[in-house]
Amino acid sequence: MAFFYNPNERILPTVVQLLLKILGDFMKGTFLYGPSDIRFEERPDPKIQKPTDVILRLAVTCICGSDLWPYRGINKTSGPTPMGHEYCGYVEEVGSEVRNVRKGQFVIGSFFASDNTCPHCKYGYQTSCVQREFVTEAQAPYLRVPLADGTLVPTFEAPDKDSLPSLLAASDVLGTGWFAATSANVKPGSTAVVVGDGAVGLLAVLSAKIMGAERIIAMSRHETRQKLAKEFGATEIVTERGDEGIARIKELTKGVGADSVLECVGTQESMQQGLKSLRPGGHMGFVGVPHGVHFDGDQLFYAHAHLHGGPAPVRRLLPDLIGKILNKEINPGKVFDLTLPLSQVAEGYKAMDDRKAIKTLLMP
Ligand SMILES: [Zn+2]
Ligand SMILES: [Zn+2]
Numbered sequence: 001m002a003f004f005y006n007p008n009e010r011i012l013p014t015v016v017q018l019l020l021k022i023l024g025d026f027m028k029g030t031f032l033y034g035p036s037d038i039r040f041e042e043r044p045d046p047k048i049q050k051p052t053d054v055i056l057r058l059a060v061t062c063i064c065g066s067d068l069w070p071y072r073g074i075n076k077t078s079g080p081t082p083m084g085h086e087y088c089g090y091v092e093e094v095g096s097e098v099r100n101v102r103k104g105q106f107v108i109g110s111f112f113a114s115d116n117t118c119p120h121c122k123y124g125y126q127t128s129c130v131q132r133e134f135v136t137e138a139q140a141p142y143l144r145v146p147l148a149d150g151t152l153v154p155t156f157e158a159p160d161k162d163s164l165p166s167l168l169a170a171s172d173v174l175g176t177g178w179f180a181a182t183s184a185n186v187k188p189g190s191t192a193v194v195v196g197d198g199a200v201g202l203l204a205v206l207s208a209k210i211m212g213a214e215r216i217i218a219m220s221r222h223e224t225r226q227k228l229a230k231e232f233g234a235t236e237i238v239t240e241r242g243d244e245g246i247a248r249i250k251e252l253t254k255g256v257g258a259d260s261v262l263e264c265v266g267t268q269e270s271m272q273q274g275l276k277s278l279r280p281g282g283h284m285g286f287v288g289v290p291h292g293v294h295f296d297g298d299q300l301f302y303a304h305a306h307l308h309g310g311p312a313p314v315r316r317l318l319p320d321l322i323g324k325i326l327n328k329e330i331n332p333g334k335v336f337d338l339t340l341p342l343s344q345v346a347e348g349y350k351a352m353d354d355r356k357a358i359k360t361l362l363m364p
Contacts, residue, residue: 084139165333182286209233
């Protein structure tokens with residue numbers, strides 16, 4: 001019908017294209033196809049599957065250091081694997097049996113969904129919940145969260161934009177760093193050693209500081225991470241590793257060893273670094289997912305070591321940590337040093353893999 005000149009003629013297709021692109025992105029998610037092969041591609045929108053589910057529209061999402069294990073091919077994956085387990089956002093749809101969260105509320109949850117009612121949850125170990133389910137599709141605009149009543153913690157009101165990175169950090173890395181510190185029995189006056197300078201290690205430094213550690217020795221060789229560790233409360237930096245690293249800790253503690261070690265890596269080397277840096281009777285909290293770690297009974301026996309670790313029961317910690325963030329007592333969101341649109345998620349993985357970024361924030 002081109003009898004008349006329509007000024008919108010050229011703009012319209014562009015607008016339609018743009019709308020399609022935006023709508024298209026809503027129906028996408030992140031998948032790992034194989035080592036170094038991340039794709040953001042079409043998938044069906046998540047739907048309520050059980051009456052205890054909710055659907056969230058994610059405010060922000062991110063890549064975890066632990067996502068690099070499968071990305072690097074160290075953890076094997078079979079076929080396209082959906083990625084992402086750290087999340088916060090707005091409740092979009094609610095299953096018929098959900099009672100504690102309402103549509104429109106802003107909520108934060110942990111990487112393990114939990115009922116918060118079974119004996120393990122009541123004992124404070126929600127990541128061992130008898131009904132636990134790992135959340136695996138959070139690098140996407142929408143997310144289904146199972147066991148919503150037990151898993152999600154709503155905020156009183158929608159948070160300001162500046163708090164979002166910190167609230168997202170509470171979903172895993174802050175909670176995990178905090179658990180490393182409590183497991184390592186950090187108390188006012190403690191000497192704490194933090195092994196690992198990823199987001200969890202850095203937030204373990206922050207947690208030890210909040211818990212009153214007098215000396216916090218961060219083990220890091222990376223300048224930007226050392227800087228952030230100091231900002232979060234590290235009093236000393238050790239760059240040496242292995243036997244030299246252990247010798248350096250012994251030297252700094254006048255031959256005694258550390259009261260607390262916060263192990264945030266999960267390799268044989270980092271565990272040995274931690275264990276041998278402890279004073280007799282000291283505590284090591286270990287939160288790095290172990291990869292090929294073996295302990296020697298004799299060594300453990302004679303070290304007089306207290307060991308406590310595992311997947312952090314973040315759900316137990318969330319109410320307290322969210323309160324500290326919203327009161328501006330802590331700013332864990334500083335660990336995000338790269339922000340990308342969600343559609344560029346592959347670049348985010350690469351930057352973290354190359355250690356050019358500590359942690360990538362993704363904007364849906
Ligand atoms: Zn994580
Ligand atoms: Zn439970």
